[in-house]
Amino acid sequence: MTWLRLGTAVITLACASPPREAGLGSARKPVAGREAHEHRHAQVDRQDRPVRQLIAEADEQRGAQIFAARCTPCHGTHGRGDGPLAAKLVTEPRDLTRREVGNLPPEHLYRVVRDGGASVGLSKAMPAWGRKLDDDQIADVLAFVLTLSK
Ligand code: HEC
Numbered sequence: 187m188t189w190l191r192l193g194t195a196v197i198t199l200a201c202a203s204p205p206r207e208a209g210l211g212s213a214r215k216p217v218a219g220r221e222a223h224e225h226r227h228a229q230v231d232r233q234d235r236p237v238r239q240l241i242a243e244a245d246e247q248r249g250a251q252i253f254a255a256r257c258t259p260c261h262g263t264h265g266r267g268d269g270p271l272a273a274k275l276v277t278e279p280r281d282l283t284r285r286e287v288g289n290l291p292p293e294h295l296y297r298v299v300r301d302g303g304a305s306v307g308l309s310k311a312m313p314a315w316g317r318k319l320d321d322d323q324i325a326d327v328l329a330f331v332l333t334l335s336k
Pocket of ligand 1: 252257258259260277279280290295299303307308309310311312313328
């Protein structure tokens with residue numbers, strides 16, 4: 187009986203602990219946020235679903251909206267690399283309508299968008315989106331990007 191009570195107390199405590207990112211000291215917040223974030227990505231990797239499949243199941247329409255909001259400043263409305271910010275960059279944004287882009291391995295595309303150009307040896311002018319877009323959103327935007335070179 188005592189052990190049962192103790193067990194219940196432990197469970198209650200665990201459930202009562204504050205949700206991630208809430209209630210922590212402000213100094214620790216960014217760290218907690220980052221951990222939570224990496225955890226989310228790690229889960230997808232652990233499910234071991236190939237990126238190709240993730241993209242095949244993605245929502246192209248939602249991807250188009252994400253592209254319009256996040257990517258067009260550099261890549262342009264139609265993905266040709268001619269957005270309003272393009273001229274200011276040292277490295278030209280990739281023309282995403284080119285067939286080569288569609289032929290790149292999906293894992294590579296996923297990495298470039300999630301971790302940025304520098305993560306694959308390209309220009310750091312291509313930002314990392316992993317903090318702003320979750321795995322499904324990255325798959326969505328890539329599903330849309332892949333329609334541009336078809
Ligand atoms: C601030 C400008 C900027 C924004 C915003 C931007 N990109 Fe890029 N992107 C670049 C640049 C510059 C390159 C070319 C990097 C290079 O060639 O070294 C690039 C390259 C790429 C590539 C090609 C990678 C390769 O291996 O050829 C893809 C795919 C891509 N971007 C997707 C996206 C998507 C999707 C978004 C929106 C979520 C986005 N980009 C937003 C600047 C940007």
